[in-house]
Amino acid sequence: MIIFFQIIFQRQIISVANSIMEEAVRDCIHNTAPQSMGIADLGCSSGPNALTVISKIINTIYTTYHDQTATSLPELRVSLNDLPGNDFNSLFNLLPEFYNKLQKEKGIGLEGCFVYGVAGSFYGRLFPRKTLHFVHSSSSLHWLSKTPPALDMKIGKHLNKGKIYISKTSPACVAEAYLFQFQKDFSTFLRSRAEETVARGGMLLSFMGRSSRDPSAEVGCHQWELLARALMSMALEGLVEEEKIDSLNAPYYAPCAEEVRNVIQEEGSFLINHLEAFEIGWDEDDKNGCGYHDYELEKSSRGQQVARTIRAVVEPMLESHFGREIMDELFIRYGKLVDDYFSKTRPKHINLVISVTRKD
Numbered sequence: 152m153i154i155f156f157q158i159i160f161q162r163q164i165i166s167v168a169n170s171i172m173e174e175a176v177r178d179c180i181h182n183t184a185p186q187s188m189g190i191a192d193l194g195c196s197s198g199p200n201a202l203t204v205i206s207k208i209i210n211t212i213y214t215t216y217h218d219q220t221a222t223s224l225p226e227l228r229v230s231l232n233d234l235p236g237n238d239f240n241s242l243f244n245l246l247p248e249f250y251n252k253l254q255k256e257k258g259i260g261l262e263g264c265f266v267y268g269v270a271g272s273f274y275g276r277l278f279p280r281k282t283l284h285f286v287h288s289s290s291s292l293h294w295l296s297k298t299p300p301a302l303d304m305k306i307g308k309h310l311n312k313g314k315i316y317i318s319k320t321s322p323a324c325v326a327e328a329y330l331f332q333f334q335k336d337f338s339t340f341l342r343s344r345a346e347e348t349v350a351r352g353g354m355l356l357s358f359m360g361r362s363s364r365d366p367s368a369e370v371g372c373h374q375w376e377l378l379a380r381a382l383m384s385m386a387l388e389g390l391v392e393e394e395k396i397d398s399l400n401a402p403y404y405a406p407c408a409e410e411v412r413n414v415i416q417e418e419g420s421f422l423i424n425h426l427e428a429f430e431i432g433w434d435e436d437d438k439n440g441c442g443y444h445d446y447e448l449e450k451s452s453r454g455q456q457v458a459r460t461i462r463a464v465v466e467p468m469l470e471s472h473f474g475r476e477i478m479d480e481l482f483i484r485y486g487k488l489v490d491d492y493f494s495k496t497r498p499k500h501i502n503l504v505i506s507v508t509r510k511d
């Protein structure tokens with residue numbers, strides 16, 4: 152159930168990027184004219200969103216070929232990537248329905264579209280050289296490969312006391328350490344994809360960012376700030392050890408557009424076609440309509456609903472650090488803090504959408 156809230160939220164993010172993605176796919180076909188087209192979704196997770204994205208990409212390929220060229224559709228090689236711990240079996244169980252629809256709506260059979268699972272980190276090589284034409288990744292690249300090592304305890308002291316991400320009260324070195332780790336990871340990501348992508352191939356990336364240059368601005372951090380407050384309120388009552396909060400720093404970074412642009416330009420393999428920041432409300436409704444309706448959910452407060460979405464994303468990390476016992480209480484407190492925040496403001500997440508082309 153909790154996972155469902157995550158899927159709905161991320162589905163909105165995918166729909167925001169839709170028109171940019173369609174344009175990127177069309178450009179990719181015109182630029183590369185593939186006979187066999189390599190497509191990859193990186194950080195696909197195990198829910199239906201991965202196949203929804205792939206269906207949208209195939210739709211665009213299909214209409215582009217039917218509208219503008221006389222040649223037949225290329226064979227499609229679709230790779231679904233995530234970390235080795237991902238539940239690929241759940242994803243593969245959705246494939247029969249995916250293939251049925253593809254056959255019914257587009258006349259594309261098993262011999263026209265080959266789907267593979269690829270387990271491994273996208274912060275490194277995943278595919279043979281020059282085999283990909285179009286790469287997609289949504290809601291994944293804000294996860295760093297690891298917590299910035301510079302935040303490890305120095306001379307018996309934690310640098311980011313009482314916080315789990317960049318905060319207004321964090322010393323400047325905390326934001327610097329996060330930025331450094333993001334630059335290193337994102338650059339490695341681009342270098343790896345540059346090897347794997349054909350000349351003039353395309354890539355559409357979307358992930359959490361911020362609209363302000365200030366890394367401690369509320370817009371990129373406040374969901375973590377409220378989580379830290381919920382944890383600290385439990386520490387005050389002896390339910391959580393304060394040292395445990397001091398020692399946790401989320402392996403996450405929400406960059407601003409300029410930081411993303413700088414890394415792409417410095418790495419040098421890709422041309423930027425589009426780089427845009429979109430706002431999405433913390434509790435925005437599912438405009439896409441996934442057919443899911445939960446009357447119990449409607450009775451819960453907006454704060455509780457947001458708490459469920461955030462819980463779906465961060466619970467594994469928090470559970471392994473603090474233990475399972477505190478999770479229910481933590482997210483009840485978090486929901487109340489979010490309700491209080493909603494009473495003062497209408498908070499937004501920033502979603503960055505970036506379309507790039509591999510240089511020749």
Ligand SMILES: C[S@@+](CC[C@H](N)C(=O)[O-])C[C@H]1O[C@@H](n2cnc3c(N)ncnc32)[C@H](O)[C@@H]1O
Pocket residue numbers: 158161162165193194195196197200201232233234237271272273274288289290291294295296464
């Ligand atoms: C929030 S989910 C996004 C799922 C899907 N792309 C969507 O938009 O609904 C983020 C996914 O990124 C994956 N992920 C995080 N870091 C990764 C890495 N270094 N390599 C591959 N996948 C990664 C996670 O395992 C998780 O499944």
